Amino acid sequence: MLTNVECRSAEPKDKPYKIYAETGLYLLVNPNGSKLFRMKYMYDGKARTYSIGNYGTGENEITLAKARQERDEAKKLLKEGRDPTLVRRLNRIQTTTDQSTIFQEVTQAWLKKNSSGWTPKHSADVASSFRTDVFPAIGRLPLAEINSVMVMKLVLEPIEKRTNFETAHRTRQRMSAVFRYSAALGLVPREHDPAGRHLLEVMQPVPPKRPQPAITELEPLREMLRKAEEYPCHPTTKLATRFLALTAVRVATMSGARWEQFVGLDGPLPVWEIPAEQMKGETGHKLPFTVPLCRQAVEVIEAARRINGQFPWVFPNDIRPQKGPISNNTVIFHLYRVGYRGKHTAHGFRASFSTIMNERQSSMRHIIDFALAHVPKDEVEAAYNRARYLEDRRRLHQEYADLLLEGFPSAFELLDGPKR
Structure with a gap:
């Protein structure tokens, strides 16, 4: 020694x-x-x-x-799992006094510039991802001092070690956007993008998504829905489950439904006018969507109004209804409790509607796609066809609702059923 x-x-x-x-x-x-x-x-x-x-x-x-x-x-x-030589170098760099080129400061400016075009939820998700995974590692470093090794070793590999491969890819894309924004401002050379697509060669690929489990035959679907409505739970959960089944919208779209979005409920052509920010798609390319409502869906809305009319959301959170809408997981976990884990999920109602109606109305396949908000990339064509097929979709939804809910109790009866 x-x-x-x-x-x-x-x-x-x-x-x-x-x-x-x-x-x-x-x-x-x-x-x-x-x-x-x-x-x-x-x-x-x-x-x-x-x-x-x-x-x-x-x-x-x-x-x-x-x-x-x-x-x-x-x-x-x-x-x-950290290189001590690299850590010491980073610590020395962090003493810089030029805040205008600090990664965290520039990212905050980028977030502020872009968040106006995002939904509040997406803005919160993006900001949270930087706070959680990026800023602790390289947030206080000057942009010009950050290289691809730092991005990979300090930010992306720790995310990959959690097996969150999709999160790692989203984080890389967002970091790359910050560097491109910085280059546009002249803070770094245009070619300086250490989070660019070249990192895809060393990143773990995103595993292919497995199809959401779904019941696609009418009678088993009716049996599942009946069990879900008889199972003790909050009435809002039962109404939300029935509404998903009838409209075949995405879960996040349903959870964000607000009273002012429903038009003509007391007339012959009731519709749900969904704003663009509530729809799935790339930021800046989303379009509003109109869902024609069958009479059973209107009944669900009116039943929900009886218990939730004082809140902004049609389906509010059952614990803190004044704070926010129902969680995206509420219906999913309800179906799990009923015994359908691995057999049917909340998103599976879309596959149920598509399969059952395509078998019955094979000539209307393209209209069924529109009913699921599967639209052409051309925005003009998409907007035109949405209006053009509105009444065809209304007939499809009504036919489906009559098949699905034949013999079922009214939505108002769900308000008085067994509760957890």
Whole structure:
């Protein structure tokens, strides 16, 4: 074991030589008389050297005890999967005083600029992803100092280790957007995008999505829905489940339904006018969508108004109804409790509607696609056809509702059923 006496008495020779301490630490003695503490370590399958400092007791020198302490701290970083040399470099960079080029500051400006075109939920999700996964690792670094190794090792690989591969890819895309925004402002060269698409070559691919489980035969579907409505739960959950089954909209679209979106409920042509931000799609390319309502869906809305009319949402959260809408998972977990985990999910109502109605109305396949908001990429054609097929879709939804709910109790009777 290396001692202070050995460190002090070590004399220079014609060539540099090392005096080893323990577990990687050694003293390098150079011909000019300088004595430097170093540590050997392996990272990412490669041998590396960690520079600790000059031996001595002066203001900018390192004692043997301090060298051992820094060696232990470096080993702790290695156990966490972090390169101690890179961590020290990052810590030094973070002392910069030029806030205009700090990644976190520029990202906040990018978020502010873009959030006006996003839904509140999407804005919150994007901001949260930066706060959780990006800012703690590289948020205080200047843009120009961030490279692809940092992005991959410090941000994306930790996300991949949680097996959140889709999250890792979304995070890369968002970081890349920040760097492109920075380049447009002249803060970095245009080619400086360390989170660019070249990282896809080393990132874990997103596993293919498995189809959502769905019951696609009418009688088993009716049996499942009957069980779901007889099972003890909050009336709002039962109404939301029936409404999903009737309209075949996406769960997130249903949860955001507000009273003012429903038009003509007391007339012959009731509709649900869904705003663009409530629809699925890329930001800036979403379109509003109109759902023609069958009479059973109108009944669900009126029943919901009886218990939820004082809240902004048709289907509010059953615990804090004044704070927000029903969770996207409420109907899913309700179906799980009924016994349909792995057999049918809330999103599966869309497949149920599509399969059953395509079998009955095969000539209307393209209209059924429109009923599911599967629209052409051309926005003009999409808007035109949505209006054009409105009454055809109304007939489809009514036929489906009559098949699905034949013999079922009215929506108002669901208000008085068994509760959890």
